[in-house]
Amino acid sequence: MFIEPFIGSNNKKDRKGHIEVVCGSMFSGKTEELIRRLNRALIAKQKVEIFKPAIDKRYHEFDVVSHNENAIRSTPVQFAEDIILLAGDCDVVGIDEVQFFDNRIVEVANILANSGKRVILAGLDMDFEGKAFDPMPQLLSIAEYVTKVHAICMKCGDLASYSFRLSDAKEKVVLGEKESYEARCRKCFYEDKK
Numbered sequence: 001m002f003i004e005p006f007i008g009s010n011n012k013k014d015r016k017g018h019i020e021v022v023c024g025s026m027f028s029g030k031t032e033e034l035i036r037r038l039n040r041a042l043i044a045k046q047k048v049e050i051f052k053p054a055i056d057k058r059y060h061e062f063d064v065v066s067h068n069e070n071a072i073r074s075t076p077v078q079f080a081e082d083i084i085l086l087a088g089d090c091d092v093v094g095i096d097e098v099q100f101f102d103n104r105i106v107e108v109a110n111i112l113a114n115s116g117k118r119v120i121l122a123g124l125d126m127d128f129e130g131k132a133f134d135p136m137p138q139l140l141s142i143a144e145y146v147t148k149v150h151a152i153c154m155k156c157g158d159l160a161s162y163s164f165r166l167s168d169a170k171e172k173v174v175l176g177e178k179e180s181y182e183a184r185c186r187k188c189f190y191e192d193k194k
């Protein structure tokens, strides 16, 4: 069970920051879990900023939108470094779809956490071939707290960790949801993998 960390003192000078990662396949509720944590910080009147890579325009430009439409306003950014400036003096930084940033997001997450912020990163841990999705492995290594969430296999109903691509497209990034991907368990993923 995940014991949710808190950022400690209300005196910002005394705060130790940290990094949390929420990872999993598509349809595993990563974004919902990110939003849950951010909403609870907002209720406690902590200052929250949310970012996502500008690449992800599937839904509304300025919202982190999960599949249950429980949205929070977010800022799309082109480069990971932009987050440092834009985060300002906030207490909690949420970053969604973190796998679409390049490796500089690792240093950015450290800089934010070292300045006393709670940093919550959500994203895919594997691509459609079942391979580690950079830079997620690096982020998992530097995080204090890691949560892997699961979907339900759309073929057999078991717990699913894989994102199975229904089309023949070979690019690493194909945006789109229900029409392009299915959550699969290990067995059902490798049985049908092309």
Ligand SMILES: [Zn+2]
Residues within 6 Å of the ligand: 153, 154, 155, 156, 157, 158, 184, 185, 186, 187, 188, 189
């Ligand atoms: Zn299955």
